Each structure stands twice: as structure tokens, then as C-alpha cells.
Amino acid sequence: MLDLRYVAQNFDEVVARLSRRGTVELGEFKRLFGERRELNVQIEKLRSESADVGALLSPGKQPVTREVRGTSYVQPLGDEQKNELRALSKELKEKSKDLEGKLKEIESQLDQILLTVPNLPHASVPEGRSSEQNVVVRVVGERPQFDFEPKPHWEVGESLGILDFERASKISGARFAVYKGLLARLERALASFMIDVHTSRGYTEVLPPFLVNRASMTGTGQLPKFEEDSFKTCGDPELFLVPTAEVPVTNLHRDEVLEGDQLPIKYCAFTPCFRREAGSYGKDTRGLIRQHQFQKVELVKFCRPEASYDEHEALTADAEEILKRLGLHYRAVSLSAGDLGFSAAKCYDLEVWLPAQQTFREISSCSNFEDFQARRANIRFKPSAKEKPQFVHTLNGSGLAVGRTVVAILENYQQKDGSVLIPEVLRPYMGVDAIRKA
């Protein structure tokens, strides 16, 4: 979330920057902020008074002198004075309790607003309201040529007998798939390959819980706004199935103060991801593109604020490395302000070429969240032993979405005879050079 005081002090600027995304939802922020300050001052005054009363009534080692309500009291006190002060203290407590109630109400309203306001887009983010205005920053590799009509991945998979949507829907419903034989192995091979590449490049592998609590979901920005997108366990304890490893991995350091020289911290994690895909009823109903459950290797970084944009480029390059090694044609696009995710200040999508649809599809999304998640999740670092802790910057990106990588391989490496070649780098993991009809 955004910093309360920053918003208050730079209100117009914040509104202007948010409006690049489209809607601005700051509601009654200004009025509430003013009331909050006023109440705070009043409450502190009352408390200070009652602390004086407390000191006078307490049998301390040294005699105490205090001025309360214009009268000065000197210990030792007479009974009458004591009774006076006791009565006053009660009154003060009641008053401040009353005001505290009001303050609480206002703070929760302010919180509500801040928790649902998205991050400010970075200056380098392209102008625009939708994906139409995303800017292609580079195109890598060559579009594969086919001397036959390339089939969509679901046809490739089903005709090889390694992909089964019908049985998946019997077991679970729409938007699920069953992989069999070498396709199941391909998923495993890809995950291992990706993790091996990333760990060799300085990422620490993490296997986190796949069920997380509400605080974790709030920390990374999924809640409170997008609850309908997630799967939730019923009752007690209330847990959410992770929509991405970003959630558990970023929350590894929630409420922690990291040492400055530990940074940057780089993690990678292979996990399943669960998404309701609410509101996407007509979209991508065929194939593996949009599933309720898929697997992903995620990269997560914690770094110093001044390093985050360099780290963002580097993280994107790390994700791209996988595509390059797999020989897949792709492009990188910088998302326009309006297409940016809720928590992101800047985001590159990597889009892989899918020949059957003659289109690029998102296979990775690499975001810099600046301190937006760190503030929600309270993740700080000490720049040096002497300095105060400050919020880290967090980043993450898919490296890559494994399910969609399977799609890309099935489509780009399909052969005229219906078989699928295995990219060179995966062969040690697969033990075969192609998937052929049994």
C-alpha cells in the first residue's frame, strides 16, 4: 500500500499518478486524515493529564509536584485532594475512551482506502489504459516455420494420448487437465531444468507452504480486493490456496528486519498455483492456457530501493534465459499504466510465440513492486548498523509458468507426423529426444 503520510502530503500528485491507471479511489481520504490528526492530539492531551494524576497518586520514592487543571498539587496529598484526583482520572479515562473509539473507526476507514488503492506507476511505464498500449521492448528468436498447418497444443497432446481434458472434467470440472506419460514427465523436466538454471545463477530454492493465511495474502496485495479470485478453505483455520508462489515466498520475510549486507536476497520456488479465474468465463476455454491449477517456477527478490530497477531488468533477463535456452521465440512488452497489476509499479510481460494461434501469449510477468508490498508486509532492512530500518523493494517474476511452457513446446516443436521434439537442454531430464505416438 501507499504510505499514509506520503499520500496526505502529496495528495494531488498521487491522484494524478493514479489516474494514469484509469480509476482513482481515494474517497474521503483527505477529510478522514484531518480528523485522525485532530483526534490524536486530543487523546494525547487527555492521556498526558491522566499520567500526571497517576504520578501524584502513586507513592513514589521522591515527592512529586504536578499542575493539573490549573491547580498545583504537591505530595503528600490530603484525602480530599486524592479523592478529587481519583474522580478526575475516571472522567479523563471515559473521555479518552470515547475519542479512541472514534479514532479507531476513522483509522479503519483510512486503512480500507489505502489497502484498496493500487501502486503508483513508475515514470517509465507507458501511457495507456489497456494492453493495446503495451510497448514491445524486444523480440527475441525466430518464428518457427512449418511446412504443414501447426495444430493447437490440445490437439497435439490429445492425439499423442498424453493430455486428457475429458477425464479431468470428470474428476474436477472445467479448467483442469490430466497429463500422462511423457507429458507428465515433461512438466517435471521443465521444472527441474528451470530451477537448476536459476539456482546456478544465484537464486536459493524454496519449497513453501501452498496454503497461506489472510495476512500473507494481504501482504502481497491479493487481499482484500481480489478475494473472489482465490480458492479458500472453509471454516477453521481459514487458509487460501496460493495463487502464485509470490505469496508465500515474499511473506517469508514479513515482519522482519533484514541486514543490509544480505541484500539482494533471491529465491526461486516451484509450486502449484490455484486461481478461480472469476470473470474470465469466455476466455481460453480450450487447452491449457487458463486453468484453475497450474505450476510455476517463481523468482522473488528483496533488494535495496536504489537497486530495484536494475534488479528488475536482471530478473526479467533471468526469466528470458529459460526461453532462450529452450529455443522459444518470444517478445518482452512493458505494460501500460492501465494494464499494470494492482501492486506493481512497473511490469514486463514475456510473451511466447504460439504458432497455432499465430499470436504471442504471456508466459511470464516480471514486476517491480517498489515498497508497496514491503509496507503491507512490513519487510524492512537496516542499510547499515547505524541507520534506521527502511522498507525493502520486492520484485518477482515467473521463470516460467510451467504449464504454458508445456503449451509452447507442444506447439513450437510439433512435427508433421504428430510427434513433438524435445529441446536439447531438456533431453537429459527427459531421457528421450521426442514424444511419439505410442
Added chain:
RNA sequence: GGAGAGAUGGCCGAGCGGCUGAAGGCGCUGGUUUGCUAAACCAGUAUACGGGGACAACCUGUAUCGAGGGUUCAAAUCCCUCUCUCUCCGCCA
């Protein structure tokens, strides 16, 4: 599922109704001493939000001893509820 124990500052650990933001230790920072290292000694060492000051140093107010309520003139300390952690038994893997 049954029976217990506990949650205090970066960490360990006292305190169990009243100048206690909280002893002591460790760690950390600065200094002294020292051929280097080590050690010893001295000093400093929480965070947040207000007010003053130059959005500096600094001064000052308030809050914070797992969370929330209650008792009391006064709560880290007493009571209630919740959360989490740990130990033992059972159960499952």
C-alpha cells in the same frame, strides 16, 4: 483428540499493581589500551505517531512487554477471550 508449559527490546532473560521503556547478559556501534589477532575497560545502543526547531542537531508529548476486552485512581504485572509456540500421550503418515 487428551494433558501440561509458555509468549517481554536484534537475541537471551528478570520483573508479577505505582517515575519500569522496562534489571542483567549477549550482540552491535564508538572510544581507550594493544606489534597483529584476541582480550580487557569505558560509553552508547527499540520503534511508531504528534508538537517545537530549519522537513538538522536536539528538546518534548503519547503509544507499544503476543492480540483484544475487563478490574483499578494506576496494569508488563490481576481477570476473561483469542492467536501462536513448545512438551508429553494418543492417532495418522
